[in-house]
Amino acid sequence: MRVVGQRIRKKDAMQLVTGKPVYMDDVAPKDCLIVKILRSPHANALIEDINIATAMKVPGIEVIYTWKDVPNVRFAQAGQTYPEWSPYDRLILDQHVRFVGDAVAIVAGENEACVDRALKMIKVKYKVLPALLDYHESIDNEILVHPEDNWESLYPVGADNKRNICSHMEESHGDLEGTFADCDIVLERTYHVPAVNQAMMETFRTACYIDTYGRLVVLSSTQIVYHVRRILARALGIPQSKIRSLKPRIGGGFGAKQTVVTEIYPAFVTWHTKKPSKLIYSRYESQIAGSPRHEMDIRVKIGADKDGTLRAFDLYNLSNTGAYGDHGPTTAGLTGHKSMPLYTGNMEAFRHVFDVVYTNTLATGAYRGYGATQGIFALESLVNELADILHMDPVELRLKNVVREGMVMPAYFNEPAASCRLDECLVRAAEMIGWKDKYPCRDMGNGKVRSVGIAMAMQGSCISYVDVGSATISLNEDGSYRLAIAAADMGTGCDTILAQMAAECLEVSVDEIFVSGADTDSSPYDSGSYASSTTYITGQAVVKAATELKKRICTLAARMLECDVDDLEYDGHVAKDIKTGKSVTLQDIGFKAQCFNDLALQVTESHTSPVSPPPYMAGAVEIELDKETGHVEILDYAAVVDCGTVVNPNLATIQVEGGLGQGIGMTLFENIQYSDKGVLRNNSLMQYKIPTRRDVGTLRVEFKPSYEPTGPFGVKSIGEIVINTPAPALAQAIHNATGGYFRDLPITSEKIAMYCLEHENE
Amino acid sequence: MIVSIQLNGKKIVDDISPDMTLFKFVREHGCYSVKCGCETTNCGLCTVFFDGKPILSCAMLAARADGHRVETLEGLQKEAEEFGQFIADQGAEQCGFCNPGMIMNAIALFRENPEPTDDEIKRYLAGNLCRCSGYEGQLRGIHAFMEYKKQGGAACE
Incomplete structure (x- = not known):
């Protein structure tokens, strides 16, 4: 292939590295009203009275809205295809506030200073209710997070707001109890992952204004322009035709921006005042009122034989969705069906049961890995512990049980592993880290221990039977092409890799294609960039559109040359009649398309998929652990990924390295802690420690590309899987250095030091 | 005032x-x-x-x-472009939001210390957070830039 597989610079790269104004706040109208949110200081309360009279007198204040001003129509903020699995449990503003930070009032004014002043002058009388802060006590608790009768669940996910249940589902295969009873050893452990934040560098933000036609334009840092339009239409009670949703460059998303976190507030202000407005969340707000990962308890049970045959798997996860149910049911599903299929090899039976429950804590959402991360931490940690008990090498134990190409995966909707080189990934990652020599550990003799750990991971490549990707490709007069998409490049480089695919099909260079989007007025429908789907789903739409367009170009060329299409030779730039030797250039065809022509050289195609082929990977880490301080230094991290065909090795490599970085952060540093009143403590980057470049060590990435028959050019996905190995691999390395099994993230230096202190004499 | x-x-x-x-x-x-x-x-x-x-x-x-x-x-567009292309060649700019700050600091680093060690690079730029790249690609870009400077800053692109 000429273009697919090449290390091509991102199309926007030079604009970004030279600091050009391309993000929301750089391009928003300059006369925007500043919008800010008054937030609840209580975890659970009813607003008995709210007085805005004094606040309205602050010079410069345009408008203040309270719960009395908004429609009583509930909606979900989760950016999901209709009908969403997430419950309709939110109002724009609600009389009932459900977590510390929940929205109480919207204030808009001509500058930040007057808005800040007005925020302090709103008098609210709360009836403080007892708060439900421990998610282990949610089900059938007398405190109901959503007692309201207009709460609604559109999809049968086992939800019941009168029991604090956002979702309950069960799935099983084979004779689980019989297989467990027949196994030599049954091991069960429970793991915990907190509600870690995406912490993308650009916080949540949206600007709105009214266009020439009186329509609402929503310029938002979002991964999901079409879902934004649908959600806002419902929440505001206006037709979708009255809304245009578009995104500029996005300063990172990681799933955070798959939820409509900020859009609704300035949209409400602008729609009612008809004045431009913008809302930019502070880092504080992004931490306390964003859309982080679902906190979970994951209880895993494995049944195995003495020889290391893993036969039965039982996984239960209790997921804390917080005050609202966005992404609740779907994330919890991934915890099982994107972990257990790794061990399809000898699997005879499995069961997955989950409960997703409401509490009066921060509402959660989508974060890279989306539930799979939690499940893989638990399952892979348990397999490592099982290896210790069986006195088997963890790599050997895995090789004996992994899913291999051609197998059908009962725990993955019976989908086939049509493309899978997981076993090779595992062998190579072990080789790269020097597993044979370094496992389990070496005492350095100075209070420090060097040790290794390993884990595997999988993810999906879309949401099967749901996601839709589309592409419109048109030929311009000068022979260049326009590729219009509504998938959102959030730094990942999808604009570039989709152009690479189009260029491959159209036999031109990437520079001859420009990419536009995402804009609901001009881009064809796309579910959006999430679920690792863009390369796999939108990519196939691009291939379909480019293939059809090329056919039409040849048809028009044949008309121009008055020859049969079969006699045409076309190389991407010149079409030649092989019988006469006459030819026309692509530019000639471009001009012809716009003069006395009825064959549109513009094609839109959509794609969807009944399968979601998993990418696979293995990650192995070497650390040096200081037993006195508990400090973990990452010396080397080797990651080997099977993401199918690698479209752009540079961008794929950075996806892996970036995901490892985030995974390392959530494993070692990033914590979510509440006061006994439900106040989130880790509310700035001062308290919420994301890794610096001194914390990640050396990251080494290799690929073992399989060929996925259902993907464009054989691709699968890479965006999410990459965050999944650090937690179990590091937990094992820390175990190998200290003897302790750490099942509660993050594994901070403090926890390690305390463990070492308590076990000093063992 | x-x-x-x-x-x-x-x-x-x-x-x-x-x-x-x-x-x-x-x-x-x-x-x-x-x-x-x-x-x-x-x-x-x-x-x-x-x-x-x-x-x-x-x-x-x-x-x-x-x-x-x-x-x-x-005000430093030429330097930004000269250095930034090596980040771009790695795809390490990613979302780009942290790049101007990091590139400003990298320019400052090279003004002070034209041939820093990896440890010096990591220390100097430790305050420049990036959530996309895992930093490794930025380091590769910095190495390539230093190599280019060593060769006299020729052969751009």
Whole structure:
């Protein structure tokens, strides 16, 4: 292939590295009203009275809205295809506030200073209710997070707001109890992952204004322009035709921006005042009122034989969705069906049961890995512990049980592993880290221990039977092409890799294609960039559109040359009649398309998929652990990924390295802690420690590309899987250095030091 | 209050509020490369040069810049392009939001120390957070840039 597989610079790269104004706040109208949110200081309360009279007198204040001003129509903020699995449990503003930070009032004014002043002058009388802060006590608790009768669940996910249940589902295969009873050893452990934040560098933000036609334009840092339009239409009670949703460059998303976190507030202000407005969340707000990962308890049970045959798997996860149910049911599903299929090899039976429950804590959402991360931490940690008990090498134990190409995966909707080189990934990652020599550990003799750990991971490549990707490709007069998409490049480089695919099909260079989007007025429908789907789903739409367009170009060329299409030779730039030797250039065809022509050289195609082929990977880490301080230094991290065909090795490599970085952060540093009143403590980057470049060590990435028959050019996905190995691999390395099994993230230096202190004499 | 600040070589006299940060000031004067990622001096996105030295503009009052020289990436376009292409060649710019701050600080590093070791690079740039790249690609880009400089800065592109 000429273009697919090449290390091509991102199309926007030079604009970004030279600091050009391309993000929301750089391009928003300059006369925007500043919008800010008054937030609840209580975890659970009813607003008995709210007085805005004094606040309205602050010079410069345009408008203040309270719960009395908004429609009583509930909606979900989760950016999901209709009908969403997430419950309709939110109002724009609600009389009932459900977590510390929940929205109480919207204030808009001509500058930040007057808005800040007005925020302090709103008098609210709360009836403080007892708060439900421990998610282990949610089900059938007398405190109901959503007692309201207009709460609604559109999809049968086992939800019941009168029991604090956002979702309950069960799935099983084979004779689980019989297989467990027949196994030599049954091991069960429970793991915990907190509600870690995406912490993308650009916080949540949206600007709105009214266009020439009186329509609402929503310029938002979002991964999901079409879902934004649908959600806002419902929440505001206006037709979708009255809304245009578009995104500029996005300063990172990681799933955070798959939820409509900020859009609704300035949209409400602008729609009612008809004045431009913008809302930019502070880092504080992004931490306390964003859309982080679902906190979970994951209880895993494995049944195995003495020889290391893993036969039965039982996984239960209790997921804390917080005050609202966005992404609740779907994330919890991934915890099982994107972990257990790794061990399809000898699997005879499995069961997955989950409960997703409401509490009066921060509402959660989508974060890279989306539930799979939690499940893989638990399952892979348990397999490592099982290896210790069986006195088997963890790599050997895995090789004996992994899913291999051609197998059908009962725990993955019976989908086939049509493309899978997981076993090779595992062998190579072990080789790269020097597993044979370094496992389990070496005492350095100075209070420090060097040790290794390993884990595997999988993810999906879309949401099967749901996601839709589309592409419109048109030929311009000068022979260049326009590729219009509504998938959102959030730094990942999808604009570039989709152009690479189009260029491959159209036999031109990437520079001859420009990419536009995402804009609901001009881009064809796309579910959006999430679920690792863009390369796999939108990519196939691009291939379909480019293939059809090329056919039409040849048809028009044949008309121009008055020859049969079969006699045409076309190389991407010149079409030649092989019988006469006459030819026309692509530019000639471009001009012809716009003069006395009825064959549109513009094609839109959509794609969807009944399968979601998993990418696979293995990650192995070497650390040096200081037993006195508990400090973990990452010396080397080797990651080997099977993401199918690698479209752009540079961008794929950075996806892996970036995901490892985030995974390392959530494993070692990033914590979510509440006061006994439900106040989130880790509310700035001062308290919420994301890794610096001194914390990640050396990251080494290799690929073992399989060929996925259902993907464009054989691709699968890479965006999410990459965050999944650090937690179990590091937990094992820390175990190998200290003897302790750490099942509660993050594994901070403090926890390690305390463990070492308590076990000093063992 | 009236301040006079030399911003990217141009003298700007403005009547500002005493509590205005330098970050707000430079953005209000069109320097959109300067970003805010945290408000608590942890992320490095708002890095600007103050009399030639890198500082965090979110933590300095514009009033303190009165009579001083302030530079942003808008005033260092040639250097940004020269260095930035090596980041771009790795795909390590990713979302790009942290890049101006990191590149400002990298320019400062190379002015002080043209041939830093990896440890010196990591220490100097430790305050420049990036959530996309895992930093490894940035380091590869920096190595390639140093190699290019060693070869006399030729063979651009």
